[in-house]
Amino acid sequence: MSATRYRRFLKLCEEWPRDESKKGRDLGTVLRQRVAHAFREGENTQISDPEKCDQMYESLARINTNVYRERFPRIRDTSFTGVTLEECKMLLATGSMQQMDEEKKGLWKTLMERFSSKAPEDSPDKPEK
Template identity: 80%
Template sequence: MSATRYRRFLKLCEEWPRDETKKNRDLGTFLRQRVAAAFREGENTQIPDPEKCDQAYESLARINANTYKQRFPRVRDTSFTGVTAEECKLLWSGSVQQSEDEKKSLWKTLTERFSSKPSEEVPEKTPEK
């Protein structure tokens, strides 16, 4: 029975599209790696929880077939920001060069933003008598 599951996952991996613009962030590549790790011995792999494996396959197959996109069509092609899907894809693809501010680490950005201000802007406390 695990041979059938293995073949189904292999077929799903073949059908799943790869997005070459998303380096190290592509869902198709991640799926292929996970299937390879889960089925190390190929068709001879013993699956500890077959029901969970079947549920995972069915969920991935529904995503790949755009089941929910067809069941719940979008009214508009834009989001609340007015950005189209193509523009979002371009932004998330990584092909757009990041500005210097975006290249800073989160820690550096926060420390710059919340660093203490010059002493003349901060009122001094008067000693209580």
């Protein structure tokens, strides 16, 4: 029975879309990592709680097939802030997140990082001759 569960999870991982704009941070990548961790021995993995495993699979399968999106359709494709789906995707992309992190540092810290790197021969730890 464990082999069947393993194959079902593998099929779900194949179907689950990856978001290339969120390298290593998207739900598809996390799902693949968790399945690999949970089924370390592949089809031979012993499941300690088969009922919970089946429940988890069913929940993920419902999300993947948009059951809730169809059951509870949205009136508008914006959030309460008025941000559209495209704008949200752009803001959450890895490149945008890195850029925002750089902007958070502030001008002084950025300048200090750029100009504080010294050449190895200028290092104060180097003994003088």
